[in-house]
Amino acid sequence: MASPSRLRRVGLTLKLLQPGLEVCRQLPPFSLESEWATYGLQGIDYVAHLAGELDRLVDYPARGWIAAEPLPPEIAGARDVLRRSLAGA
DSSP states (O other): OOOGGGHHHHHHHHHHHOTTOOOOOOOOOOOHHHHHHHHHHTTOOHHHHHHHHHHHHHHHHHHTSSOOOOOOHHHHHHHHHHHHHHHTO
């Protein structure tokens, strides 16, 4: 089971490795506060984690690690906001 913030990358990995496999992703109940707290307990900055996940979605296809799929414009915009917030931190 993957955390909600990693499910897209998991799906793209499966798409690359098992292209004929039909995958049904069933998201667990999501709470931003709960995710933030879970990562915080592990000493992980959740904003940096999200920015890193989005970077991996962009970078990993060229490395052959996941299937290529463009980020929706809203997500690409959120990636830019996260990157700027980390640069200013």
